[in-house]
Amino acid sequence: MNLGIKTQTKTMTGAKIILETLKNLGVDTIFGYPGGIVLEIYDEIFKQSEIKHILSGHEQACIHSAEGYARACGKCGVILVTSGPGATNLITGLANAYLDGFPLVILTGQVTKNLIGKDAFQEVNIINITHSCTKKNFQVTDVNDLEKTIVQAFEIANSGKKGPVLIDLAKNIFSQVAEFTATKTTTNNNVFNSNNSSSCNNSYSSSPINSVNISFYKKELLSLLKNSKRPVIIAGGGVRHSNAAHELAVFVKHTKIPVLSTMMGLGCFDYKSSLYCGMIGIFGSKFSNEILKQSDLIISLGARLNDRITSCFKNSELDNKIIQVDINPQQFGKFYKPLMTINYDIKNVLNYLDSCNFDFSLWSNSILNIKYQNDTYNVNTIKSTFLSSSEVVNAVWNYTKDLNLTVTTEVGQHQLWCAKNYKFTYPEQFITSGGLGTMGFGFPAAIGASIAQKRKSVICFAGDGSLSMNLQEFATCVNYNLPVKIMLMDNGYLGMVRQLQEKNCEGRYSETKIHNPDFIKLCSSYGIDAIRVETAEQIKPALEKCFSTDKPFLIDFIIEPMEVV
Numbered sequence: 001m002n003l004g005i006k007t008q009t010k011t012m013t014g015a016k017i018i019l020e021t022l023k024n025l026g027v028d029t030i031f032g033y034p035g036g037i038v039l040e041i042y043d044e045i046f047k048q049s050e051i052k053h054i055l056s057g058h059e060q061a062c063i064h065s066a067e068g069y070a071r072a073c074g075k076c077g078v079i080l081v082t083s084g085p086g087a088t089n090l091i092t093g094l095a096n097a098y099l100d101g102f103p104l105v106i107l108t109g110q111v112t113k114n115l116i117g118k119d120a121f122q123e124v125n126i127i128n129i130t131h132s133c134t135k136k137n138f139q140v141t142d143v144n145d146l147e148k149t150i151v152q153a154f155e156i157a158n159s160g161k162k163g164p165v166l167i168d169l170a171k172n173i174f175s176q177v178a179e180f181t182a183t184k185t186t187t188n189n190n191v192f193n194s195n196n197s198s199s200c201n202n203s204y205s206s207s208p209i210n211s212v213n214i215s216f217y218k219k220e221l222l223s224l225l226k227n228s229k230r231p232v233i234i235a236g237g238g239v240r241h242s243n244a245a246h247e248l249a250v251f252v253k254h255t256k257i258p259v260l261s262t263m264m265g266l267g268c269f270d271y272k273s274s275l276y277c278g279m280i281g282i283f284g285s286k287f288s289n290e291i292l293k294q295s296d297l298i299i300s301l302g303a304r305l306n307d308r309i310t311s312c313f314k315n316s317e318l319d320n321k322i323i324q325v326d327i328n329p330q331q332f333g334k335f336y337k338p339l340m341t342i343n344y345d346i347k348n349v350l351n352y353l354d355s356c357n358f359d360f361s362l363w364s365n366s367i368l369n370i371k372y373q374n375d376t377y378n379v380n381t382i383k384s385t386f387l388s389s390s391e392v393v394n395a396v397w398n399y400t401k402d403l404n405l406t407v408t409t410e411v412g413q414h415q416l417w418c419a420k421n422y423k424f425t426y427p428e429q430f431i432t433s434g435g436l437g438t439m440g441f442g443f444p445a446a447i448g449a450s451i452a453q454k455r456k457s458v459i460c461f462a463g464d465g466s467l468s469m470n471l472q473e474f475a476t477c478v479n480y481n482l483p484v485k486i487m488l489m490d491n492g493y494l495g496m497v498r499q500l501q502e503k504n505c506e507g508r509y510s511e512t513k514i515h516n517p518d519f520i521k522l523c524s525s526y527g528i529d530a531i532r533v534e535t536a537e538q539i540k541p542a543l544e545k546c547f548s549t550d551k552p553f554l555i556d557f558i559i560e561p562m563e564v565v
Protein backbone atom coordinates (compact mmCIF):
# COMPACT_ATOMS: atom_id res chain seq x y z
CA MET A 1 0.00 0.00 0.00
CA ASN A 2 1.21 3.49 -0.77
CA LEU A 3 1.38 5.22 2.57
CA GLY A 4 2.16 8.66 1.35
CA ILE A 5 4.71 11.30 0.54
CA LYS A 6 7.70 12.07 2.79
CA THR A 7 8.51 15.73 3.15
CA GLN A 8 10.89 16.30 6.11
CA THR A 9 12.77 14.39 8.84
CA LYS A 10 13.30 15.15 12.58
CA THR A 11 14.12 13.03 15.61
CA MET A 12 11.69 13.14 18.54
CA THR A 13 10.06 11.05 21.28
CA GLY A 14 7.18 8.72 20.53
CA ALA A 15 4.78 10.93 22.52
CA LYS A 16 5.71 13.92 20.36
CA ILE A 17 5.57 11.85 17.17
CA ILE A 18 1.94 11.04 18.00
CA LEU A 19 1.00 14.72 18.29
CA GLU A 20 3.02 15.76 15.24
CA THR A 21 1.59 12.96 13.11
CA LEU A 22 -1.97 13.89 14.10
CA LYS A 23 -1.30 17.57 13.27
CA ASN A 24 0.23 16.53 9.99
CA LEU A 25 -2.95 14.60 9.16
CA GLY A 26 -5.11 17.67 9.81
CA VAL A 27 -6.48 16.60 13.20
CA ASP A 28 -7.77 19.58 15.18
CA THR A 29 -9.61 17.80 18.03
CA ILE A 30 -8.99 14.79 20.26
CA PHE A 31 -11.75 13.41 22.49
CA GLY A 32 -10.12 11.76 25.47
CA TYR A 33 -9.74 10.77 29.07
CA PRO A 34 -6.29 10.51 30.73
CA GLY A 35 -4.58 7.84 32.82
CA GLY A 36 -1.10 6.97 34.08
CA ILE A 37 -0.16 4.88 31.04
CA VAL A 38 -0.69 7.76 28.61
CA LEU A 39 0.93 10.40 30.83
CA GLU A 40 3.61 11.35 28.28
CA ILE A 41 1.04 11.89 25.52
CA TYR A 42 -1.01 14.15 27.81
CA ASP A 43 2.16 16.05 28.66
CA GLU A 44 2.73 16.69 24.93
CA ILE A 45 -0.91 17.78 24.58
CA PHE A 46 -0.31 20.30 27.38
CA LYS A 47 2.73 21.76 25.57
CA GLN A 48 0.95 22.60 22.33
CA SER A 49 -2.14 24.51 21.27
CA GLU A 50 -2.92 23.40 17.70
CA ILE A 51 -4.89 20.30 18.69
CA LYS A 52 -7.74 20.86 21.11
CA HIS A 53 -8.41 18.13 23.66
CA ILE A 54 -12.00 17.63 24.81
CA LEU A 55 -12.24 16.01 28.22
CA SER A 56 -15.46 13.98 28.46
CA GLY A 57 -16.78 12.55 31.70
CA HIS A 58 -16.55 8.90 30.61
CA GLU A 59 -14.68 7.07 27.85
CA GLN A 60 -17.97 5.85 26.32
CA ALA A 61 -18.98 9.50 25.93
CA CYS A 62 -15.55 10.33 24.39
CA ILE A 63 -16.09 7.90 21.56
CA HIS A 64 -19.74 8.83 20.96
CA SER A 65 -18.73 12.51 20.88
CA ALA A 66 -15.98 11.69 18.40
CA GLU A 67 -18.54 9.91 16.22
CA GLY A 68 -20.91 12.90 16.48
CA TYR A 69 -17.99 15.09 15.42
CA ALA A 70 -17.18 12.81 12.45
CA ARG A 71 -20.83 12.72 11.37
CA ALA A 72 -21.24 16.48 11.60
CA CYS A 73 -18.10 17.59 9.75
CA GLY A 74 -16.98 14.56 7.74
CA LYS A 75 -13.53 14.35 9.32
CA CYS A 76 -12.17 11.35 11.17
CA GLY A 77 -12.90 11.42 14.92
CA VAL A 78 -9.86 10.84 17.14
CA ILE A 79 -9.98 9.32 20.63
CA LEU A 80 -7.24 8.92 23.24
CA VAL A 81 -7.69 6.83 26.39
CA THR A 82 -5.64 4.93 28.88
CA SER A 83 -5.14 1.15 29.08
CA GLY A 84 -7.43 -1.39 30.82
CA PRO A 85 -10.77 0.16 31.85
CA GLY A 86 -10.17 3.24 29.71
CA ALA A 87 -9.96 0.99 26.68
CA THR A 88 -12.78 -1.39 27.62
CA ASN A 89 -15.15 1.54 28.21
CA LEU A 90 -14.92 2.22 24.47
CA ILE A 91 -16.43 -1.03 23.24
CA THR A 92 -20.01 0.19 22.74
CA GLY A 93 -18.79 3.22 20.83
CA LEU A 94 -16.56 1.06 18.62
CA ALA A 95 -19.47 -1.22 17.75
CA ASN A 96 -21.70 1.80 17.12
CA ALA A 97 -19.29 3.45 14.66
CA TYR A 98 -18.43 0.10 13.08
CA LEU A 99 -22.05 -0.75 12.26
CA ASP A 100 -23.00 2.72 11.01
CA GLY A 101 -19.72 3.18 9.13
CA PHE A 102 -18.17 6.37 10.50
CA PRO A 103 -14.39 6.91 10.59
CA LEU A 104 -12.61 6.95 13.95
CA VAL A 105 -8.98 6.46 14.95
CA ILE A 106 -8.66 5.32 18.54
CA LEU A 107 -5.41 5.46 20.51
CA THR A 108 -5.37 3.25 23.59
CA GLY A 109 -2.50 3.13 26.05
CA GLN A 110 -1.00 -0.30 26.77
CA VAL A 111 1.40 -1.53 29.42
CA THR A 112 5.07 -1.46 28.53
CA LYS A 113 6.25 -4.08 25.98
CA ASN A 114 7.94 -6.44 28.43
CA LEU A 115 4.82 -6.58 30.65
CA ILE A 116 2.36 -7.42 27.87
CA GLY A 117 0.71 -10.80 28.52
CA LYS A 118 1.66 -10.88 32.22
CA ASP A 119 -1.63 -9.61 33.70
CA ALA A 120 0.08 -6.37 34.62
CA PHE A 121 -1.92 -3.62 36.32
CA GLN A 122 -4.57 -2.26 33.92
CA GLU A 123 -3.56 -4.64 31.17
CA VAL A 124 -6.26 -6.04 28.89
CA ASN A 125 -5.87 -7.69 25.53
CA ILE A 126 -7.72 -4.94 23.70
CA ILE A 127 -6.62 -6.33 20.33
CA ASN A 128 -8.55 -9.58 20.89
CA ILE A 129 -11.46 -7.77 22.55
CA THR A 130 -11.98 -5.31 19.68
CA HIS A 131 -11.28 -7.61 16.76
CA SER A 132 -14.90 -7.85 15.67
CA CYS A 133 -15.88 -4.22 16.18
CA THR A 134 -12.99 -2.47 14.43
CA LYS A 135 -12.09 -2.38 10.75
CA LYS A 136 -8.52 -3.04 11.82
CA ASN A 137 -6.52 -2.88 15.02
CA PHE A 138 -2.78 -2.52 15.55
CA GLN A 139 -0.48 -2.85 18.52
CA VAL A 140 2.67 -0.72 18.37
CA THR A 141 5.57 -1.78 20.60
CA ASP A 142 8.41 -0.27 18.54
CA VAL A 143 8.60 3.51 18.26
CA ASN A 144 9.90 3.19 14.69
CA ASP A 145 6.51 1.79 13.62
CA LEU A 146 4.50 4.57 15.23
CA GLU A 147 4.13 7.22 12.56
CA LYS A 148 3.45 4.88 9.65
CA THR A 149 0.88 2.97 11.71
CA ILE A 150 -1.03 6.15 12.55
CA VAL A 151 -1.00 7.22 8.89
CA GLN A 152 -2.22 3.78 7.83
CA ALA A 153 -4.98 3.83 10.46
CA PHE A 154 -6.37 7.06 8.98
CA GLU A 155 -6.27 5.57 5.49
CA ILE A 156 -8.21 2.49 6.57
CA ALA A 157 -10.73 4.41 8.70
CA ASN A 158 -11.54 6.69 5.76
CA SER A 159 -11.69 4.13 2.98
CA GLY A 160 -14.46 1.91 1.55
CA LYS A 161 -17.16 1.52 4.18
CA LYS A 162 -15.61 3.77 6.78
CA GLY A 163 -15.23 2.74 10.41
CA PRO A 164 -13.13 2.61 13.55
CA VAL A 165 -9.42 1.67 13.59
CA LEU A 166 -7.72 1.13 16.94
CA ILE A 167 -4.01 1.54 17.72
CA ASP A 168 -2.83 0.07 21.00
CA LEU A 169 0.33 1.87 22.14
CA ALA A 170 2.82 0.20 24.49
CA LYS A 171 4.00 2.69 27.11
CA ASN A 172 7.72 2.17 26.36
CA ILE A 173 7.43 3.89 22.96
CA PHE A 174 6.34 7.24 24.39
CA SER A 175 9.80 8.17 25.70
CA GLN A 176 11.86 6.35 23.05
CA VAL A 177 13.03 8.42 20.10
CA ALA A 178 12.65 7.89 16.38
CA GLU A 179 12.61 9.84 13.16
CA PHE A 180 9.46 11.79 12.34
CA THR A 181 9.10 12.01 8.59
CA ALA A 182 5.86 14.00 8.25
CA THR A 183 4.25 11.38 6.05
CA LYS A 184 0.90 12.52 4.74
CA THR A 185 -1.93 10.10 4.15
CA THR A 186 -3.05 9.75 0.58
CA THR A 187 -6.64 9.66 1.79
CA ASN A 188 -8.40 12.99 1.98
CA ASN A 189 -9.47 13.28 5.58
CA ASN A 190 -12.00 16.00 4.87
CA VAL A 191 -14.54 14.44 2.56
CA PHE A 192 -17.45 12.05 2.83
CA ASN A 193 -16.76 10.21 -0.38
CA SER A 194 -13.60 8.17 -0.53
CA ASN A 195 -13.74 4.69 -1.98
CA ASN A 196 -10.29 3.14 -1.65
CA SER A 197 -10.16 -0.35 -0.23
CA SER A 198 -7.77 -1.67 2.39
CA SER A 199 -7.01 -4.97 4.04
CA CYS A 200 -9.10 -5.12 7.20
CA ASN A 201 -9.96 -7.30 10.18
CA ASN A 202 -13.43 -7.69 8.84
CA SER A 203 -12.95 -7.74 5.13
CA TYR A 204 -14.72 -4.75 3.73
CA SER A 205 -13.53 -4.07 0.26
CA SER A 206 -15.04 -2.98 -2.99
CA SER A 207 -14.06 -4.24 -6.40
CA PRO A 208 -12.10 -1.68 -8.40
CA ILE A 209 -14.25 0.65 -10.43
CA ASN A 210 -13.38 0.33 -14.07
CA SER A 211 -15.11 1.30 -17.24
CA VAL A 212 -15.64 -2.32 -18.36
CA ASN A 213 -17.74 -3.57 -15.49
CA ILE A 214 -19.58 -0.29 -14.87
CA SER A 215 -20.79 -0.28 -18.45
CA PHE A 216 -21.89 -3.90 -18.01
CA TYR A 217 -23.87 -2.94 -14.91
CA LYS A 218 -25.32 0.09 -16.62
CA LYS A 219 -26.58 -2.07 -19.51
CA GLU A 220 -28.12 -4.59 -17.11
CA LEU A 221 -29.72 -1.90 -14.97
CA LEU A 222 -31.19 -0.08 -17.91
CA SER A 223 -32.64 -3.29 -19.27
CA LEU A 224 -34.25 -4.08 -15.89
CA LEU A 225 -35.69 -0.57 -15.72
CA LYS A 226 -37.00 -0.91 -19.25
CA ASN A 227 -38.98 -3.98 -18.25
CA SER A 228 -40.24 -2.46 -15.03
CA LYS A 229 -43.61 -0.75 -14.59
CA ARG A 230 -43.37 0.16 -10.92
CA PRO A 231 -39.77 0.79 -9.80
CA VAL A 232 -38.84 2.43 -6.51
CA ILE A 233 -35.58 3.67 -5.02
CA ILE A 234 -34.63 3.09 -1.39
CA ALA A 235 -32.24 5.76 -0.14
CA GLY A 236 -30.13 4.35 2.69
CA GLY A 237 -27.32 5.78 4.80
CA GLY A 238 -24.90 4.94 1.98
CA VAL A 239 -26.25 7.89 -0.04
CA ARG A 240 -24.97 10.17 2.68
CA HIS A 241 -21.65 8.29 3.02
CA SER A 242 -21.14 8.56 -0.71
CA ASN A 243 -22.12 12.23 -0.76
CA ALA A 244 -24.59 11.34 -3.49
CA ALA A 245 -27.76 13.29 -2.53
CA HIS A 246 -27.35 15.63 -5.48
CA GLU A 247 -26.83 12.77 -7.95
CA LEU A 248 -29.89 11.02 -6.52
CA ALA A 249 -32.00 14.17 -7.00
CA VAL A 250 -30.83 14.47 -10.62
CA PHE A 251 -31.53 10.79 -11.38
CA VAL A 252 -35.02 11.02 -9.87
CA LYS A 253 -35.75 14.26 -11.68
CA HIS A 254 -35.01 12.51 -14.99
CA THR A 255 -36.82 9.28 -14.29
CA LYS A 256 -39.64 10.21 -11.85
CA ILE A 257 -39.00 7.06 -9.81
CA PRO A 258 -40.56 7.32 -6.31
CA VAL A 259 -38.09 7.41 -3.42
CA LEU A 260 -38.41 5.64 -0.07
CA SER A 261 -35.99 6.15 2.79
CA THR A 262 -34.52 4.10 5.60
CA MET A 263 -33.98 5.80 8.95
CA MET A 264 -30.28 6.27 8.13
CA GLY A 265 -31.19 7.73 4.75
CA LEU A 266 -33.42 10.50 6.12
CA GLY A 267 -32.41 13.87 4.70
CA CYS A 268 -30.85 12.33 1.57
CA PHE A 269 -33.89 13.15 -0.58
CA ASP A 270 -36.08 16.25 -0.49
CA TYR A 271 -39.03 15.46 1.83
CA LYS A 272 -41.09 18.13 0.03
CA SER A 273 -40.81 16.38 -3.34
CA SER A 274 -44.03 14.76 -4.56
CA LEU A 275 -41.86 11.73 -5.37
CA TYR A 276 -40.85 11.24 -1.74
CA CYS A 277 -42.82 8.39 -0.20
CA GLY A 278 -41.49 8.28 3.38
CA MET A 279 -39.67 5.88 5.66
CA ILE A 280 -39.96 2.10 5.34
CA GLY A 281 -39.48 -0.61 7.97
CA ILE A 282 -41.11 -1.78 11.17
CA PHE A 283 -41.40 1.82 12.35
CA GLY A 284 -41.93 3.28 8.90
CA SER A 285 -45.32 4.36 7.57
CA LYS A 286 -47.89 1.87 6.33
CA PHE A 287 -48.04 3.78 3.10
CA SER A 288 -44.28 3.54 2.49
CA ASN A 289 -44.23 -0.19 3.14
CA GLU A 290 -47.26 -0.61 0.88
CA ILE A 291 -45.47 1.16 -1.98
CA LEU A 292 -42.51 -1.17 -1.56
CA LYS A 293 -44.87 -4.16 -1.75
CA GLN A 294 -46.55 -2.85 -4.88
CA SER A 295 -43.27 -2.13 -6.69
CA ASP A 296 -41.86 -4.56 -9.23
CA LEU A 297 -38.23 -3.37 -9.05
CA ILE A 298 -36.33 -1.95 -6.08
CA ILE A 299 -33.08 0.00 -6.45
CA SER A 300 -31.50 -0.02 -3.02
CA LEU A 301 -28.82 2.63 -2.61
CA GLY A 302 -26.64 1.95 0.42
CA ALA A 303 -29.37 0.47 2.59
CA ARG A 304 -28.53 -2.42 4.94
CA LEU A 305 -32.04 -3.80 4.46
CA ASN A 306 -31.71 -5.88 7.60
CA ASP A 307 -34.43 -7.44 9.75
CA ARG A 308 -35.71 -3.97 10.85
CA ILE A 309 -37.00 -3.68 7.30
CA THR A 310 -37.30 -7.16 5.86
CA SER A 311 -39.42 -8.44 8.77
CA CYS A 312 -42.30 -6.27 7.47
CA PHE A 313 -42.43 -8.19 4.20
CA LYS A 314 -42.93 -11.71 2.94
CA ASN A 315 -39.88 -13.22 1.19
CA SER A 316 -41.84 -13.21 -2.04
CA GLU A 317 -42.30 -9.44 -1.76
CA LEU A 318 -38.54 -8.82 -1.81
CA ASP A 319 -36.75 -11.81 -3.35
CA ASN A 320 -35.36 -11.32 -6.86
CA LYS A 321 -36.70 -7.79 -6.98
CA ILE A 322 -33.85 -5.78 -5.47
CA ILE A 323 -30.85 -4.24 -7.20
CA GLN A 324 -28.54 -3.64 -4.27
CA VAL A 325 -25.86 -1.00 -4.64
CA ASP A 326 -23.38 -0.91 -1.76
CA ILE A 327 -19.69 -0.19 -1.29
CA ASN A 328 -19.58 -2.99 1.27
CA PRO A 329 -20.16 -6.40 -0.34
CA GLN A 330 -20.76 -7.88 3.13
CA GLN A 331 -24.25 -6.39 2.92
CA PHE A 332 -25.28 -8.48 -0.06
CA GLY A 333 -27.79 -11.32 0.12
CA LYS A 334 -28.07 -11.58 3.90
CA PHE A 335 -31.80 -11.06 4.38
CA TYR A 336 -33.26 -11.79 0.92
CA LYS A 337 -32.21 -12.92 -2.54
CA PRO A 338 -31.06 -9.88 -4.52
CA LEU A 339 -31.79 -9.64 -8.21
CA MET A 340 -28.49 -7.93 -8.88
CA THR A 341 -25.67 -6.58 -6.69
CA ILE A 342 -23.44 -3.66 -7.56
CA ASN A 343 -20.37 -3.28 -5.37
CA TYR A 344 -19.69 0.35 -6.22
CA ASP A 345 -19.72 3.78 -4.76
CA ILE A 346 -23.30 5.09 -5.14
CA LYS A 347 -22.26 8.49 -6.46
CA ASN A 348 -20.36 6.81 -9.31
CA VAL A 349 -23.27 4.55 -10.17
CA LEU A 350 -25.71 7.47 -10.28
CA ASN A 351 -23.28 9.52 -12.35
CA TYR A 352 -23.12 6.72 -14.91
CA LEU A 353 -26.90 6.61 -15.06
CA ASP A 354 -27.58 10.32 -15.29
CA SER A 355 -28.19 10.32 -19.01
CA CYS A 356 -30.73 7.49 -19.00
CA ASN A 357 -34.12 8.27 -20.42
CA PHE A 358 -37.12 6.90 -18.53
CA ASP A 359 -40.33 8.43 -17.39
CA PHE A 360 -42.22 6.66 -14.63
CA SER A 361 -44.62 9.54 -13.91
CA LEU A 362 -47.65 7.38 -14.65
CA TRP A 363 -46.73 5.06 -11.77
CA SER A 364 -45.58 7.84 -9.42
CA ASN A 365 -48.72 9.91 -10.03
CA SER A 366 -50.89 6.90 -9.34
CA ILE A 367 -49.41 6.51 -5.85
CA LEU A 368 -49.73 10.17 -4.94
CA ASN A 369 -53.45 9.69 -4.30
CA ILE A 370 -52.81 6.85 -1.88
CA LYS A 371 -50.12 8.93 -0.21
CA TYR A 372 -52.41 11.75 0.74
CA GLN A 373 -55.21 9.44 1.84
CA ASN A 374 -52.91 7.47 4.12
CA ASP A 375 -50.60 10.08 5.52
CA THR A 376 -51.87 9.79 9.07
CA TYR A 377 -49.07 8.08 10.94
CA ASN A 378 -48.18 11.00 13.19
CA VAL A 379 -51.65 11.45 14.65
CA ASN A 380 -51.81 10.48 18.30
CA THR A 381 -54.74 8.18 18.94
CA ILE A 382 -54.64 8.26 22.76
CA LYS A 383 -56.98 10.73 24.49
CA SER A 384 -54.77 12.31 27.10
CA THR A 385 -54.22 15.42 29.15
CA PHE A 386 -50.49 14.98 28.62
CA LEU A 387 -48.53 16.35 25.68
CA SER A 388 -48.29 14.00 22.71
CA SER A 389 -45.01 13.19 20.98
CA SER A 390 -46.10 14.75 17.68
CA GLU A 391 -47.14 18.00 19.39
CA VAL A 392 -43.64 18.28 20.82
CA VAL A 393 -41.60 17.23 17.77
CA ASN A 394 -43.72 19.26 15.35
CA ALA A 395 -43.41 22.34 17.55
CA VAL A 396 -39.63 21.94 17.78
CA TRP A 397 -39.44 21.44 14.01
CA ASN A 398 -41.62 24.48 13.35
CA TYR A 399 -39.53 26.63 15.61
CA THR A 400 -36.13 25.46 14.28
CA LYS A 401 -36.81 24.57 10.64
CA ASP A 402 -35.06 27.64 9.22
CA LEU A 403 -32.01 27.24 11.44
CA ASN A 404 -30.83 24.03 9.68
CA LEU A 405 -29.45 22.67 12.93
CA THR A 406 -27.98 19.21 13.39
CA VAL A 407 -30.39 16.94 15.26
CA THR A 408 -29.24 13.95 17.30
CA THR A 409 -31.34 11.40 19.12
CA GLU A 410 -30.98 8.87 21.83
CA VAL A 411 -32.64 5.47 21.31
CA GLY A 412 -36.23 4.52 21.99
CA GLN A 413 -39.70 5.79 21.10
CA HIS A 414 -38.50 9.41 21.03
CA GLN A 415 -35.94 8.48 18.35
CA LEU A 416 -38.68 7.21 16.05
CA TRP A 417 -41.05 10.07 16.83
CA CYS A 418 -38.24 12.39 15.84
CA ALA A 419 -37.41 10.36 12.69
CA LYS A 420 -41.05 10.42 11.63
CA ASN A 421 -41.99 14.00 12.45
CA TYR A 422 -38.88 16.16 12.17
CA LYS A 423 -38.23 16.96 8.51
CA PHE A 424 -34.58 16.74 7.57
CA THR A 425 -33.28 18.83 4.72
CA TYR A 426 -29.70 17.57 4.23
CA PRO A 427 -28.01 14.19 4.72
CA GLU A 428 -25.72 15.04 7.64
CA GLN A 429 -28.49 16.73 9.61
CA PHE A 430 -29.79 13.64 11.40
CA ILE A 431 -27.38 11.84 13.75
CA THR A 432 -28.82 8.71 15.31
CA SER A 433 -27.59 5.28 16.29
CA GLY A 434 -28.91 3.02 13.53
CA GLY A 435 -27.20 -0.37 13.52
CA LEU A 436 -26.51 -0.78 17.22
CA GLY A 437 -29.39 1.26 18.70
CA THR A 438 -27.25 2.60 21.52
CA MET A 439 -28.99 4.33 24.43
CA GLY A 440 -26.57 6.96 25.71
CA PHE A 441 -25.29 7.87 22.23
CA GLY A 442 -27.31 10.98 21.37
CA PHE A 443 -26.22 13.41 24.07
CA PRO A 444 -22.44 12.95 23.70
CA ALA A 445 -22.90 12.81 19.90
CA ALA A 446 -24.57 16.25 20.10
CA ILE A 447 -21.55 17.52 22.05
CA GLY A 448 -19.21 16.26 19.31
CA ALA A 449 -21.40 17.73 16.57
CA SER A 450 -21.44 21.13 18.26
CA ILE A 451 -17.63 21.07 18.58
CA ALA A 452 -17.31 20.07 14.90
CA GLN A 453 -19.46 23.06 13.97
CA LYS A 454 -17.53 25.59 16.02
CA ARG A 455 -20.04 25.70 18.87
CA LYS A 456 -23.20 25.88 16.78
CA SER A 457 -26.45 24.88 18.50
CA VAL A 458 -27.33 21.20 18.17
CA ILE A 459 -30.70 19.70 19.07
CA CYS A 460 -30.76 16.40 20.95
CA PHE A 461 -34.08 14.53 21.28
CA ALA A 462 -33.57 12.37 24.35
CA GLY A 463 -35.59 9.82 26.28
CA ASP A 464 -35.42 9.92 30.06
CA GLY A 465 -33.89 6.43 30.21
CA SER A 466 -31.26 7.13 27.56
CA LEU A 467 -30.26 10.53 28.90
CA SER A 468 -29.70 8.95 32.30
CA MET A 469 -26.99 6.75 30.75
CA ASN A 470 -24.57 9.63 30.16
CA LEU A 471 -25.71 12.34 32.58
CA GLN A 472 -22.12 13.21 33.44
CA GLU A 473 -21.86 14.94 30.06
CA PHE A 474 -23.78 17.93 31.46
CA ALA A 475 -20.38 18.86 32.91
CA THR A 476 -18.73 18.63 29.47
CA CYS A 477 -21.39 20.94 28.01
CA VAL A 478 -20.75 23.49 30.72
CA ASN A 479 -16.96 23.11 30.65
CA TYR A 480 -16.81 23.94 26.93
CA ASN A 481 -19.97 26.12 26.94
CA LEU A 482 -21.64 24.11 24.19
CA PRO A 483 -25.15 25.08 23.06
CA VAL A 484 -26.60 21.58 23.13
CA LYS A 485 -30.38 21.92 23.32
CA ILE A 486 -31.87 18.82 24.94
CA MET A 487 -35.52 18.11 24.12
CA LEU A 488 -36.26 15.55 26.81
CA MET A 489 -39.28 13.39 25.95
CA ASP A 490 -40.00 12.48 29.54
CA ASN A 491 -42.48 9.61 29.84
CA GLY A 492 -41.20 8.00 33.04
CA TYR A 493 -40.65 4.75 31.19
CA LEU A 494 -38.18 2.83 29.08
CA GLY A 495 -40.98 3.50 26.64
CA MET A 496 -39.91 1.37 23.71
CA VAL A 497 -39.64 -1.74 25.86
CA ARG A 498 -42.86 -0.85 27.73
CA GLN A 499 -44.56 -0.68 24.34
CA LEU A 500 -43.36 -4.21 23.54
CA GLN A 501 -44.60 -5.40 26.94
CA GLU A 502 -48.02 -3.83 26.23
CA LYS A 503 -48.23 -5.77 22.98
CA ASN A 504 -46.50 -9.03 23.84
CA CYS A 505 -46.73 -9.48 27.64
CA GLU A 506 -50.35 -8.47 28.34
CA GLY A 507 -49.21 -5.24 29.97
CA ARG A 508 -46.81 -6.77 32.50
CA TYR A 509 -44.43 -3.84 32.67
CA SER A 510 -41.47 -5.69 34.06
CA GLU A 511 -38.72 -3.25 35.12
CA THR A 512 -39.59 -0.54 32.63
CA LYS A 513 -41.05 2.10 34.95
CA ILE A 514 -38.06 4.25 35.85
CA HIS A 515 -37.27 6.54 38.73
CA ASN A 516 -36.03 9.82 37.34
CA PRO A 517 -34.28 12.65 39.10
CA ASP A 518 -35.83 16.11 39.02
CA PHE A 519 -34.12 17.01 35.75
CA ILE A 520 -34.59 20.75 36.35
CA LYS A 521 -32.81 20.61 39.70
CA LEU A 522 -30.16 18.33 38.26
CA CYS A 523 -29.42 20.79 35.44
CA SER A 524 -29.35 23.62 37.93
CA SER A 525 -26.66 21.84 39.94
CA TYR A 526 -24.50 21.78 36.78
CA GLY A 527 -25.31 25.44 36.03
CA ILE A 528 -27.54 24.58 33.07
CA ASP A 529 -30.83 26.40 32.46
CA ALA A 530 -33.86 24.12 32.13
CA ILE A 531 -37.65 24.44 31.92
CA ARG A 532 -40.42 21.91 32.46
CA VAL A 533 -43.22 21.95 29.89
CA GLU A 534 -46.54 20.25 30.60
CA THR A 535 -49.06 21.99 28.34
CA ALA A 536 -49.21 22.97 24.67
CA GLU A 537 -49.26 26.68 25.60
CA GLN A 538 -45.94 26.36 27.40
CA ILE A 539 -44.08 24.93 24.40
CA LYS A 540 -43.39 28.06 22.35
CA PRO A 541 -42.22 30.30 25.24
CA ALA A 542 -39.90 27.49 26.35
CA LEU A 543 -38.43 27.13 22.86
CA GLU A 544 -37.95 30.91 22.68
CA LYS A 545 -35.97 30.83 25.90
CA CYS A 546 -34.01 27.77 24.87
CA PHE A 547 -32.86 29.17 21.51
CA SER A 548 -32.30 32.74 22.72
CA THR A 549 -29.06 31.75 24.49
CA ASP A 550 -25.85 30.22 23.14
CA LYS A 551 -25.59 28.01 26.20
CA PRO A 552 -26.71 24.44 26.89
CA PHE A 553 -30.42 24.18 27.70
CA LEU A 554 -32.86 21.41 28.60
CA ILE A 555 -36.62 21.34 28.11
CA ASP A 556 -38.29 18.62 30.14
CA PHE A 557 -41.42 17.78 28.10
CA ILE A 558 -43.75 15.70 30.25
CA ILE A 559 -45.42 13.49 27.65
CA GLU A 560 -48.15 10.85 27.65
CA PRO A 561 -46.56 7.75 29.25
CA MET A 562 -48.69 5.22 27.36
CA GLU A 563 -48.23 6.53 23.82
CA VAL A 564 -46.86 4.01 21.32
CA VAL A 565 -44.90 4.47 18.11
Ligand SMILES: Cc1ncc(C[n+]2csc(CCOP(=O)(O)OP(=O)(O)O)c2C)c(N)n1
Nearest residue numbers: 412413414437439463464465466494495496
Ligand atom coordinates in the same frame (compact mmCIF):
# COMPACT_ATOMS: atom_id res chain seq x y z
C1 LIG B 1 -27.48 0.56 25.95
C2 LIG B 1 -28.85 0.00 25.68
N1 LIG B 1 -29.47 -0.75 26.61
C3 LIG B 1 -30.71 -1.24 26.38
C4 LIG B 1 -31.35 -0.99 25.20
C5 LIG B 1 -32.76 -1.55 24.93
N2 LIG B 1 -33.72 -0.44 24.79
C6 LIG B 1 -34.09 0.06 23.58
S1 LIG B 1 -35.10 1.36 23.69
C7 LIG B 1 -35.13 1.29 25.37
C8 LIG B 1 -35.91 2.27 26.18
C9 LIG B 1 -35.40 3.67 26.04
O1 LIG B 1 -36.01 4.47 27.01
P1 LIG B 1 -36.00 6.04 26.91
O2 LIG B 1 -34.63 6.52 26.63
O3 LIG B 1 -36.70 6.62 28.07
O4 LIG B 1 -36.81 6.29 25.56
P2 LIG B 1 -38.39 6.10 25.26
O5 LIG B 1 -38.52 4.79 24.56
O6 LIG B 1 -39.11 6.15 26.55
O7 LIG B 1 -38.71 7.25 24.36
C10 LIG B 1 -34.33 0.23 25.83
C11 LIG B 1 -34.14 -0.13 27.26
C12 LIG B 1 -30.65 -0.23 24.24
N3 LIG B 1 -31.15 0.04 23.05
N4 LIG B 1 -29.42 0.29 24.51
Ligand SMILES: [Mg+2]
Nearest residue numbers: 463464493495
Ligand atom coordinates in the same frame (compact mmCIF):
# COMPACT_ATOMS: atom_id res chain seq x y z
MG1 LIG C 1 -38.66 7.21 28.34
